[in-house]
Every structure is written in structure tokens, then in C-alpha cells.
């Protein structure tokens with residue numbers, strides 16, 4: 001199983017990372033996309049990959065980080081792309097829910113991530129909250145159709161449109177308790193579907209309010225298999241093939 005979106009660089013994992021990774025391997029997780037959310041955590045995803053080659057680095061600046069400052073730091077993210085280990089650009093996107101940052105600055109920061117992804121031929125890890133329409137508009141304007149809408153929270157109609165553009169749609173542990181997510185996953189073509197934990201955030205049912213971790217993805221897998229009326233082992237094969245294709249893994 002591949003956890004396609006996780007933040008093992010988060011301070012919440014500093015104390016017991018080796019134990020968390022052992023539990024992940026024991027649960028059957030073979031690869032984890034480890035996404036940075038600012039320049040410091042992004043560079044740490046690359047360092048972590050030296051010690052744990054199965055933790056795949058993704059570099060980017062989250063839209064909730066100070067956008068104006070972040071725009072000035074994009075050259076640091078670009079400099080990281082000399083590492084051939086990087087599998088994606090992100091976490092990036094637009095967040096109008098928390099709305100910490102002016103929307104125009106978020107959009108400019110998102111455009112810069114898109115430009116980098118195109119230049120490096122890497123997929124985008126796209127975060128949206130109440131902002132899918134603007135994300136679609138900007139991606140179309142920039143001519144970028146390569147990536148995943150992570151922790152999908154939009155409508156059925158929006159899912160259809162982003163899939164039509166060529167994107168993947170990923171569900172996190174929210175699937176285990178959200179009626180809406182359960183309805184939408186059933187409409188996503190299986191060759192465009194991914195699962196993730198977004199750990200340490202968004203723990204699945206049974207762990208809500210606690211720190212999330214990669215091993216819990218197996219609970220989301222079981223839930224998704226149930227929703228889609230397919231054996232978990234078979235769904236895992238399909239999802240892993242999708243992740244390998246999107247992130248160009250061997």
C-alpha cells in the first residue's frame with residue numbers, strides 16, 4: 001500500500017518517527033509521499049529520504065503559510081529540485097476556509113508552484129478548501145493538468161470536471177465518517193482514485209482527535225473497499241498502480 005500524502009516532517013513525529021515507520025511497514029505500507037509545507041519542512045523531506053528511501057519527498061509551501069513572504073522563498077523550493085528523489089510539487093493550493101492569507105497572494109503562490117511543476121515535469125499535490133473553482137480556473141489558465149486534488153472535499157460536479165481535465169482525486173480518513181465523501185468516491189473512476197492519510201492530521205474514525213499516522217490508512221482502505229463493493233486486496237492493487245503512474249515510480 002502507498003500512502004500518497006503524509007507529513008512525516010511535522011514536529012508531532014519528531015519523538016517517535018522510527019516506531020511510527022515500523023508500524024507502517026507492519027501494516028503493509030511500502031511507500032509514503034512525504035510532503036513539506038514550507039521551505040524548512042520541504043528540505044527535510046529530502047534529508048529524510050537519505051535515511052528512509054521509501055519516504056518520497058514532495059516540496060512546496062502550503063497556502064496557509066505567509067503567502068507574501070513565501071513568494072520570495074520560491075527560489076529555495078526551486079533549488080531543491082536538483083534532487084532527483086522528489087516525486088511531486090506540494091503541498092500547494094488555495095485555502096479560502098481558514099483564509100489566513102490574502103487570496104491574491106495565495107493565487108500567485110499557487111501559480112508559481114504550477115510553473116515549477118511544469119518545468120520539472122512533476123505532479124502537483126493540490127490543497128483546496130472552498131476554493132476549487134479558482135483552482136480549476138488557474139490550472140486551466142496555466143495549462144497544467146498533472147496532479148492530485150488531495151483530501152477531496154468538493155462536489156460531485158467539480159470532481160467530474162477535474163477528472164475530465166486529467167487530475168486524480170484522493171480521499172483521506174475523512175472518508176470513514178463523511179457521508180458526502182462516501183457518496184463522491186463511488187462516482188470517481190477507479191483509475192483516478194487515490195487514498196492518503198494526511199498524517200498527522202485528519203485521523204480516521206476510531207482515532208479522531210488523536211495524531212494520525214500512515215498505518216491507519218488500512219482502515220480507510222477497508223472503508224473504501226466496502227463502499228465500492230470490492231475486495232480490499234484488489235482495491236489496494238488498483239490504488240498502488242494509480243500512485244505509481246501519477247508519481248512515475250518503479
Ligand SMILES: [Zn+2]
Pocket residue numbers: 005006007035091198
Ligand atoms: Zn497535507
